[in-house]
Amino acid sequence: MRLRILPVIALLFLVTACGTGTGTGSKYSTGAPGTLGERFGSVVVGSQRDLAVNVGDRVFFDTDQWSLKSEARDVLKRQAVFLKRHDSLTVTIEGHADERGTREYNLALGERRANTAKDYLVSQGVSANRINTISYGKERPAVLGSNPAAWAQNRRSVTVIN
Amino acid sequence: MIKKFAFALLALFFLPLTLATPAHASLKIDITRGHAQPLPIAIVDFLGKNRTERSSGQQVAEVISNNLSNSGLFAPIDQESFIQTADSLLVQPRFGDWRIINTQALVYGKVEMQEDGRLRVEFRLWDVFAEQQLVGQAFYTEPDNWRRIAHVISDKIYERLTGEDGYFDSRLVYIAESGNARRRVKRLAIMDQDGANHRYLTDGNTLVLTPRFSPTAQKITYMAYYSNRPRVYILDIDTGREEVLGDFPGMTFAPRFSPDGKSVIMSLSHDGNADIYLMNLETRRIRQLTTNSAIDTSPSMSPDGKRIVFSSDRGGSPQLYTMDVDGSNLRRVSFGNGRYNTPVWSPRGDMIAFTRQLGGTFYIGVMRTDGSGERLLTESYLDEGPTWSPNGRVISFFRQERMSRYGDGKTRLFTVDLTGYNLREMQTPNDASDPAWSPLLPIEQR
Numbered sequence A: 001m002r003l004r005i006l007p008v009i010a011l012l013f014l015v016t017a018c019g020t021g022t023g024t025g026s027k028y029s030t031g032a033p034g035t036l037g038e039r040f041g042s043v044v045v046g047s048q049r050d051l052a053v054n055v056g057d058r059v060f061f062d063t064d065q066w067s068l069k070s071e072a073r074d075v076l077k078r079q080a081v082f083l084k085r086h087d088s089l090t091v092t093i094e095g096h097a098d099e100r101g102t103r104e105y106n107l108a109l110g111e112r113r114a115n116t117a118k119d120y121l122v123s124q125g126v127s128a129n130r131i132n133t134i135s136y137g138k139e140r141p142a143v144l145g146s147n148p149a150a151w152a153q154n155r156r157s158v159t160v161i162n
Numbered sequence B: 001m002i003k004k005f006a007f008a009l010l011a012l013f014f015l016p017l018t019l020a021t022p023a024h025a026s027l028k029i030d031i032t033r034g035h036a037q038p039l040p041i042a043i044v045d046f047l048g049k050n051r052t053e054r055s056s057g058q059q060v061a062e063v064i065s066n067n068l069s070n071s072g073l074f075a076p077i078d079q080e081s082f083i084q085t086a087d088s089l090l091v092q093p094r095f096g097d098w099r100i101i102n103t104q105a106l107v108y109g110k111v112e113m114q115e116d117g118r119l120r121v122e123f124r125l126w127d128v129f130a131e132q133q134l135v136g137q138a139f140y141t142e143p144d145n146w147r148r149i150a151h152v153i154s155d156k157i158y159e160r161l162t163g164e165d166g167y168f169d170s171r172l173v174y175i176a177e178s179g180n181a182r183r184r185v186k187r188l189a190i191m192d193q194d195g196a197n198h199r200y201l202t203d204g205n206t207l208v209l210t211p212r213f214s215p216t217a218q219k220i221t222y223m224a225y226y227s228n229r230p231r232v233y234i235l236d237i238d239t240g241r242e243e244v245l246g247d248f249p250g251m252t253f254a255p256r257f258s259p260d261g262k263s264v265i266m267s268l269s270h271d272g273n274a275d276i277y278l279m280n281l282e283t284r285r286i287r288q289l290t291t292n293s294a295i296d297t298s299p300s301m302s303p304d305g306k307r308i309v310f311s312s313d314r315g316g317s318p319q320l321y322t323m324d325v326d327g328s329n330l331r332r333v334s335f336g337n338g339r340y341n342t343p344v345w346s347p348r349g350d351m352i353a354f355t356r357q358l359g360g361t362f363y364i365g366v367m368r369t370d371g372s373g374e375r376l377l378t379e380s381y382l383d384e385g386p387t388w389s390p391n392g393r394v395i396s397f398f399r400q401e402r403m404s405r406y407g408d409g410k411t412r413l414f415t416v417d418l419t420g421y422n423l424r425e426m427q428t429p430n431d432a433s434d435p436a437w438s439p440l441l442p443i444e445q446r
Helices: A002-020 A048-055 A070-085 A103-123 A148-154 B051-070 B095-099 B143-162
Strands: A058-060 A091-096 A131-137 A156-161 B039-043 B074-076 B105-113 B119-127 B132-141 B171-178 B185-192 B208-213 B219-224 B231-236 B242-244 B252-257 B263-270 B273-280 B286-288 B296-301 B307-312 B319-324 B339-345 B351-358 B361-368 B375-380 B383-388 B394-400 B411-417 B431-437
Touching: A048 A070, A048 A156, A058 A070, A070 A103, A091 A103, A103 A131, A103 A156, A103 B208, A103 B252, A103 B263, A103 B273, A103 B296, A103 B339, B039 B051, B051 B074, B051 B105, B051 B143, B105 B143, B119 B143, B132 B143, B171 B208, B171 B411, B185 B208, B185 B219, B208 B252, B219 B252, B231 B263, B252 B296, B263 B296, B273 B296, B307 B339, B319 B339, B339 B383, B351 B383, B361 B383, B361 B394, B375 B383, B375 B394, B375 B411, B383 B431, B394 B431, B411 B431
Parallel strands: A091 A131, B039 B074, B039 B105, B208 B431, B231 B252, B296 B339
Antiparallel strands: A058 A156, A091 A156, B105 B119, B119 B132, B171 B185, B171 B431, B208 B219, B219 B231, B231 B242, B252 B263, B263 B273, B273 B286, B296 B307, B307 B319, B339 B351, B351 B361, B361 B375, B383 B394, B394 B411
């Protein structure tokens, strides 16, 4: 079930961003918290939705890159705070790639991205044994379409509460 | 999870007919040239004594005709234009009747049900201009297995007229795709080289990727996400038994069998870093072959088992490298712009096929094993994952169209000749990706 929620949320981010015309990439792409949370009504504290809406469950990467951009580090810092506050939670970080690469290379790339995000959370004081990683390569795009905007949304790591 | 699918065991019996084959037949297709003119060939419906036999005979001729036509090297002649009837052929071909409709090669034969329940299929290949029989053979098998006989006959014709091994008696394993692109359902599927006898091997509940045949075509190694742990598996097609390959903390992926079938070479990701490992299937011992901090993946072994080609982004972007099977003698072989991935050593040993990405375009290309002589054979928005026909003459790959924001866009298997000509879409029930061609299937010779 939790996996099914994610794309919906991603879409809502997208729709909202487009609708308000604020929409080029970075504004919403870091999953920054804003007034969005209120639109969802009540959010269960410590839930996946809480993470997605109020913290930001995903960070984005440049083409062929796995290094963290400053927006990404900001999101992960908030995730670390969230995870320390809810210290019974364990998470899986999914690493993803866009479709502009071969399947096997993208699996390796997704693994890199997931591990980079994990390493950053650990550096922020989250215990490594609370964090799994998994790579989906280009197998699970968040946004459909063969265009740069879709690719940018798909080059991501997503932190999913187990 | 895994559906059992045993090969119909083939007891194929050769019965060479007593015929003197001339040492220097005049009829031969020169396939070393880029684009040979297809050879006009007449394939007559195989004869039978009764309706069942005649129906089989017609189907056998159809399969042969389809195979030869798809190769791009033969142009089967419309049966409507035939002058001589099939019945009288069994007495003697009237070569004038075939020359006048521009036939250069003539194929006919007959189908007989034996008293022991087996099917006997006999065929003859004639050079119409030299008025010489080039091949004459008979095969026996279970009636259900008639397609394989048609493929073997196709191979015999191909071999006799091109001087190269055939590839029609072979299969492909691939990934059948369906459903929403965000959560694609992927199933392992297997089919004959011509798309017949299509079967699914997994039920689609688990994501499966990148299947590859063992050298006997009895096993498939692939990657699967059982229990959300992406790992390399081996499936025995006969028994339906599958097993995970090793117990590693990280992801294992990009598997291929060694040419002797005794090892699997693959990538193992440890703390996010993918390196190449070789696992001995008997001892289960694993050997690390690369220790680079870059992504090293998509290994493929040369047919003599001595070298490995793989892709690595150690130079900044993914490029192709070769090394000895123990990891020594590393050599970069691709130097072009863009990204090179999924290298596959040809079964002849002299070429490497690969996916190249340059700008917004993907290409399937080939190069010699030292990296020289690169030729790009296909291009599109996304061409990926070449696999060689057993004779190293044809390359299959998959092509994904651009996806609309609704996720529309087909993904299909294609074949292209080594020369870059004769691009064809393979027929599959659904979307299809990650093709892997089997070796020629084993034939029992008596």
